[in-house]
Amino acid sequence: MLSRIFSCAVIGLDGVIVEVEVDTGPGLPKMVIVGLPDAAVQESRERVRSAVHNAGFDYPRRALTVNLAPASVRKEGPAYDLPIALGVLAATHQLDQSLLDESLVIGELSLDGSVRHVRGMLPMAATAREQNFKRVFVPSSDAAEAALIPDLEVIPVNSLTELVMHLRGEIHIETTHTIDPADVIEPILSDFSEIKGQEHAKRALEVAAAGGHNVLMIGPPGSGKTLLARALPSILPKMTIDEALDVTRIYSVADALPSDVPLLRARPFRAPHHTISHAGLVGGGHIPHPGEVSLAHRGVLFLDELPEFGQRVLEVMRQPIEDKMVTISRANGSLTFPANFELVGAMNPCPCGYYGDPQRACTCSDATVTKYQKRISGPLLDRIDIHIHVPRVEYEKLSSDRTGEPSCAIQKRVEAARECQRQRFKNPEGGFINGVACNADMRPAEVRLYCDLDETCRNLMKSASMQLQLSARAYHRVLKLARTIADLAGCEKITSTHLAEALQYRPRLLDNNA
Incomplete structure (x- = not known):
């Protein structure tokens, strides 16, 4: 039968x-x-x-x-x-x-x-x-x-x-x-109030969260880079039900969903070790499965000790950062996995970690420092909007009983800025125009339309482009960053103040002893 x-x-x-x-x-x-x-x-x-x-x-x-x-x-x-x-x-x-x-x-x-x-x-x-x-x-x-x-x-x-x-x-x-997905409780994450000092870095992460920008933190060991990265999801906008189901689907397929959690309500935070293979990072296998970039979808991908990652591993990151998706092709077909994440990298300025530190002398030669920093290719650095120096925390701030601003307060400003962007890019027929949901996703057409500069700002950008040798991609990224800073301030137009703050986040890897 x-x-x-x-x-x-x-x-x-x-x-x-x-x-x-x-x-x-x-x-x-x-x-x-x-x-x-x-x-x-x-x-x-x-x-x-x-x-x-x-x-x-x-x-x-x-x-x-x-x-x-x-x-x-x-x-x-x-x-x-x-x-x-x-x-x-x-x-x-x-x-x-x-x-x-x-x-x-x-x-x-x-x-x-x-x-x-x-x-x-x-x-x-x-x-x-x-x-x-x-x-x-x-x-x-x-x-x-x-x-x-x-x-x-x-x-x-x-x-x-x-x-x-x-x-x-x-x-x-x-x-x-x-x-009902709305009944699932969101877990408590690391809070910004727990981080002593590092106001400049906190501000940079707030800007990153508000516009969906990628970040690279450079500083000596123990300065709080990992703690800052782990606290970033707590200031990102809360996930909608559709986003939560989208993320949970990926974790379910990857068999990474906790047994007691039917739905992921907190934004993902993934921190793979630098020994990971490129297939483990972007996905792969005989029958393709999602990698770390897809598991970080709608959340944060944290790469600690960035120069220690393999050269090939870092280079395969370039396409997912740009396209927000990963396509894995095999002889019997190809599969596409979403990879819309915020990249947060952290690195020491040199192998010993103390290049430019005011209290501890660096033991590395200039050639060693240059070689170490150049492990990260220029094209990859160009795709990172915010570069910040994270110095050691002074004793007075560490020993102080004063707590910083809580994540919930920062999150409200971030959500307000994101709402400005949603209204800006909203498609009357539903969804977003050309798939652009936040400032970091803007393409040249949107940059030209929404990042108009006055005469003072154009002169400032002209001077900065010559001094910093900005590529076309870097030029547009500065404008997108300035647009986000203006959104956080509730301004319709980008001013020279917003542009100056955006320019200070450009990379200066080789001058930390200045």
Whole structure:
């Protein structure tokens, strides 16, 4: 007899409905799985046999053929264990297949028949809703994640035995109630009030948060660069529900979603070690998976000790910074992952870390300092809008009981500036004009339209362009930065004060002893 159960695969960040067909026939007891399965899917044969037997059902002593359609889509992971097991039971008349009409089944099986967590539950549940399935049977550990999708009946399953008894009407499994994303509590992050001193750096990060700009912090060890970076998400605008679902989908596919957190409400903060490979940073693999730049989508990507990262690793960053997405091409196709993040880099001015420090002498030669700083290529530096020096904190400020301005107060100014930008770039028909949502995303056409300069500002920019040798990209980045500073001040026009502050954030790597 032939049985047919529906499941789901994840390709990139999207789900694809998979039809699991199980057919019994004469021959030696053996299960053959076809339909481009990977090693984990092939191993389902052993898991399913043991799970069916240990759950108290009869495993057929006949030849079994399992087809995962469409055959053109590669299947990976153990999420097909549960639908295959149900297909075996239906094909051997131990279960009525009509009980699974309009249902999607997802889950990995243990040898004792219990159902385990699988990755990518959120996009699979969303696909079930889009394809008009009424219910999904999912591992109980993933039910809260699936319940984020409205108008979908989510049935949490603990074991194969429990599910079959539920389908037969012997017991009833309560449906997981749909979770309102607005009810998920946002966790407490590092606060700017905890950081002593560094007012200049805090101001720079406020400007970065207000306009979505990238930042590079340069300073001696222990000056607070990492603490400043970790506090940056606390002043970024709160994520909307759509943004939270967007980020959660990526973490679900990457299997990086905490087991007790169905929805990520705080903006991501990713800090990969400098030994990371380029595939780990931007994504890759035989079947492409999202990398750190995608896991930092809508949040912050912090690269500490920036010059220690491999040259190739840093160079592959250039395209995601510009395009806000990563395209990974393979022989069987290409996948695109979002990568709209704020880059925050941190580095010492030299290998010993004390070049230009007023209290501790540097032990590096000028040639060593120059070589160290030039590990970061000019094109990459050109893509970073804000370059700030983070000096050591004086004792008086460290020992003071006075706390700084809290993140919530800074966040209000940032959100007000972002609202100005949303209104500026808003498309009357919905969304944003040309996909520009903040000042950092502006292209030359938008810069020409919204960053008009008066005569005083043009003279200032002309002088600065000659002294700082600004490239065309750097010129536009200064204007975008000045536009953000004006938005923070609530000004319609860019003034020379805004432009002067923007110019002071240009790089001066080689003159820290000045």
